[in-house]
Amino acid sequence: MKILILNEALEQRHHAHVERRCAVSSQTIAKLVKKGIEVYVEKGAGLLSHYKDEDFAEAGASIVADITEIAKQVDILACVNTPKESIVEKLPAGTVVIGHLDPFFNEALVTKLAKANLTALSVEMIPRTSRAQKMDALSSQASLAGYAMVMKAADTLPSILPMMMTPSGTIKPAKVFIIGAGVAGLQAIATAKRLGANVLAYDTRPVVAEQVESLGGKFLNVDIGETGQTKDGYAKELSDEQKALLAQAQKEAIASSDIVITTAQLFGRKPPVLISKETLASMKPGSVVVDMAAVSGGNVEGSKPGETAVLNNVTIIGDGFWSEGVPRAATDMYANNIYNLLDEFVKNEPIEFELTFEDDILDAAVITHGGLIRNDMLLSAYEGAK
Known part of the structure; x- marks a missing residue:
């Protein structure tokens, strides 16, 4: 299983904002590798949160200067925010995309994720339950x-x-x-x-x-x-x-x-x-x-x-x-949220993301799957906005 982590500081966002957080830390990379997951990190991804490429490499990640080819092979894309459309277009069908997808205000992207047959997990939609606390990124941030x-x-x-x-x-x-x-x-x-x-x-x-x-x-x-x-x-x-x-x-x-x-x-x-x-x-x-x-x-x-x-x-x-x-602390906490999510749902022998909508966390947080937008609240919001 391969996971890709983007350098999100490369894309300037609204209000001239440059993302300073990263979806992994050295500590979570080491734990993901131990779990049997190959971790690929885009060069410079941790610099603004004060993690050097060498820190990530020592923890077991492969540092990639050009993500074009690896993006076509990954099983999971973990982001802090929404991935660029140019990256979405490269991902193979069935890839699990995890991040703050801001789905109520990103209908075009959510529709694109669905049409690309990607499984999108929006961390904002993770329910506030006792079991989900360890992966609740909204609360940690x-x-x-x-x-x-x-x-x-x-x-x-x-x-x-x-x-x-x-x-x-x-x-x-x-x-x-x-x-x-x-x-x-x-x-x-x-x-x-x-x-x-x-x-x-x-x-x-x-x-x-x-x-x-x-x-x-x-x-x-x-x-x-x-x-x-x-x-x-x-x-x-x-x-x-x-x-x-x-x-x-x-x-x-x-x-x-x-x-x-x-x-x-x-x-x-x-x-x-x-x-x-x-x-x-x-x-x-x-x-x-x-x-x-x-x-x-x-x-x-x-x-x-x-x-x-x-x-x-x-x-x-x-x-x-x-x-x-406080980008270092924010990265550490978000990276732990992502690791805890993967630790809960990535199963070994064979290693795969076990997707079951009988699970209350996945049922709430997975917004696209199998070519469809599968969240009724989102569909109602999109319809109401027309």
């Missing part, structure tokens, strides 16, 4: 994003996060307000608290209040009527009336905060706008807002995808690609 967003905000803020008592006076701790207490939000709460800030958080799911408080944050209680979460643990979309009530309740918390971090993203849909320009105008000069969802639509009015903007002396960070702020 979101956890790092929560950390990276706080560090970016702290670096931008013209003051410090902890209280500091000195002979020349006392500096009060910064106030940090975090909207959304999913994986990224909880890690942001924990990071801001460790740095000494006063942390307030809100989520539409009251069930997470206990988690917020266990990390040392305070939970903002707002009565907006019936809310909750989906079967996968995501927050449900609010009605327009609920959004208006929530915006008003949060306005005071936002105005008094030094840092606000928004982490509200909806699976397969554009994220909600949580902070208006009017609310931004109420913030103190020098305040910092981090919009986690800027690249996919934005939680903050006035945020610029992939950029940092300043509006009325308030800095709005919409850089996106948050986990890549």
Whole structure:
């Protein structure tokens, strides 16, 4: 069995973004080789995550300068993001393609994968179950994003996060307000608290209040009527009336905060706008807002995808690609997710990817197989977009 790993930094993506992560680490290459899988890595694939080609070669990988020929022979293509169409065209039928395929917004690519008779496994579609935790790439990357967003905000803020008592006076701790207490939000709460800030958080799911408080944050209680979460643990979309009530309740918390971090993203849909320009105008000069969802639509009015903007002396960070702020850690965690996925489903004697749709993980995550798009949610979304 052969697996190919791409150098994804070679392709500049939207918002002039260059991918800094890789789908393998030295440690996972060694484990894949031990499992009997031949690992082929495109030259330079790990450089931006601080892995040299020599590191990968020593772990047992073959480094390939031109992937044209090997792409025609592989059984698995593991990516961080979507592969280029020119590579998809080279893959033999039946190849398993694994990566962040962003399927709800990539209909053309998903259709191409299906027509090429490739088995596409979208890591975003992996269910959030106990068994799937070790291969849940969305969660691993979101956890790092929560950390990276706080560090970016702290670096931008013209003051410090902890209280500091000195002979020349006392500096009060910064106030940090975090909207959304999913994986990224909880890690942001924990990071801001460790740095000494006063942390307030809100989520539409009251069930997470206990988690917020266990990390040392305070939970903002707002009565907006019936809310909750989906079967996968995501927050449900609010009605327009609920959004208006929530915006008003949060306005005071936002105005008094030094840092606000928004982490509200909806699976397969554009994220909600949580902070208006009017609310931004109420913030103190020098305040910092981090919009986690800027690249996919934005939680903050006035945020610029992939950029940092300043509006009325308030800095709005919409850089996106948050986990890549710590590319070595992001690569290590994603590589482990990919290895755990393969370890679960690649069986020996003979060595093959055991594809069974009776398995709940594969049934949810495999979106194309046998020449067809096999996910009903995707098909409905594509139909609805026409």
